[in-house]
Amino acid sequence: MVVIPTKMGLINKQTLIYRLQRMGMASRAEIAKELGLSQPTVGKIANQLLKQGVIEVVRTKKSKDKGDDEEDAIKIGRPGISLRLNRKDPRFLCIQLGVDKTCFTASPVGVDAVDHWQVKVPTTDSAEGWLKQLQIAAEQIPHKDFWGVLISVPGIVEEESREVIFSPNLHWTEKVDLAELVKKVWNAPVELVQENRALALGHQTFELEHEDFTLIEFCEGVGSAAIVKGKLYRNSLPISGEIGHAPIYGNTRKCGCGAIGCLETLVSNKALLLSFSEVTGKANPCWEELVNHINENGIEPWFDSILNHTADVIATAMNVLGIRKVVVVGSLVELGEFVIKTLERKITHGAMWARFGTVECVSAPRRRIAGLVYAGIERLIAPVPVAKSDNTDLM
Ligand SMILES: [Zn+2]
Known part of the structure; x- marks a missing residue:
């Protein structure tokens, strides 16, 4: 039987991820206290997220000495076992489409507080030219499989429909399906985030x-x-x-x-x-x-x-x-x-x-990558369905 998570379950999952990002590292009990949820609820979500590879276990020396059965200890969350967002495995390809340069970095869910871009290429002034630059960049990025590609885009961007409506400094993007272009190079879902929104979300993540x-x-x-x-x-x-x-x-x-x-x-x-x-x-x-x-x-x-x-x-x-x-x-x-x-x-x-x-x-420094990953969590890892009658945004 397929278990469909409830809306409340999805909200809790998303909230737990964001809170753990802010807390850095925490035990199940600490997370439960912070979120006002019961320990069994937090334990259930944490085990799902561990299985997905969204979070990882950090063992302190104390717990190692106990000689616990590794799997049990992690599952139950014995003292000395903490959780944090996965910092090892690249999950998202983050792209900054800038007026002059396009920057790339493969980021884990547990993102760094300061931007570090792995690859930079010129932006060029056409879709064809940009596609070539994407292919050049792809050769320099060793990781190939991503949960999603997240693009920071300048101008007026309709994020839901992935459309650039108007771009004063990069007009060619208005006539192009950026997501489709990116999919020619990376086989993953593509999400657009307006560039200033990405920065604000990244700043909020760490401040x-x-x-x-x-x-x-x-x-x-x-x-x-x-x-x-x-x-x-x-x-x-x-x-x-x-x-x-x-x-x-x-x-x-x-x-x-x-x-x-x-x-x-x-x-x-x-x-x-x-x-x-x-x-x-x-x-x-x-x-x-x-x-x-x-x-x-x-x-x-x-x-x-x-x-x-x-x-x-x-x-x-x-x-x-x-x-x-x-x-x-x-x-x-x-x-x-x-x-x-x-x-x-x-x-x-x-x-x-x-x-x-x-x-x-x-x-403040730019934290664009953190903002893109924030959007990746919201839209791809733990998307919460928004009812048409909802006027407010869910976290
Ligand atoms: Zn103007």
Whole structure:
């Protein structure tokens, strides 16, 4: 007889995986206490997950000395036997489709706190070109069988139908079925995750105190995603967090989205280099030159003005979303912590919460791989069916 897990069973399974990720390592009793579940319930789920290879056993010396029968001891969960997410076996192929580069890494479910990409190839500007790059990358990745391929994708992405609706900096992806392209190289289910959502989920995985925040990435573009009450902010339209396309009055630069004067035409990597070149007269400066210049000269008027516009847009987003914490990742972080602190001061001027409370702007590393794996757990390892009448997202 096939036993179909109940919805509650699936929710418990998913919750246990996420909680164990946060706890690092824990015994069955500790997990049961943390989740408010009975030990037999946790034991049953843990044994299923062990069998699947989602979690693994960590034996302390104490339990080894006892001379327990190995299999029994693991099954029952004797003292000294802890569990953690499997850190040995690559289960997911994580791909970051970036504007210039595409990065790959084979990741276990027990993911590292900091991104480490194994293979990097140029992105190219067509589906055919990208497929060739995928084949080149596949040769360099020794592991071949995956539970799923998880792709971080820029632009406006309908994750459920795996469609890129609009991509200001990578227009060719709008006409292509990325999942089908990837399936030509790897025989596994493919899931798309909007790139900023992946970063926000990855940040939340490792920063326990950050239950409510908006994460903003500055790189080839500028985008954000918010975590509200511990859950990814989603709405009916597949668009949110597009602060890079807020119009800045007086800015005449043309944006990849088709509009004139978007914020990201001032504060993306390319835009900052353009302004730096205009101000200093240097032809084609590189990123390191800009970093050194800002570190030597501080925040000059041209850069101060860009930070003012950036802070205004962020503060507006905070006022609308009702969020007091901003997490910055990417190129502005590379420019130095004093830039983030300056941005925080400027945000404080515009954020209404600052009139009577405190607002925070902190820098963080990118944890895109962790975010992709989070989505892999949610969609492929322990998917919870969502009833049509459900308005809320399940963890
Ligand atoms: Zn734009």
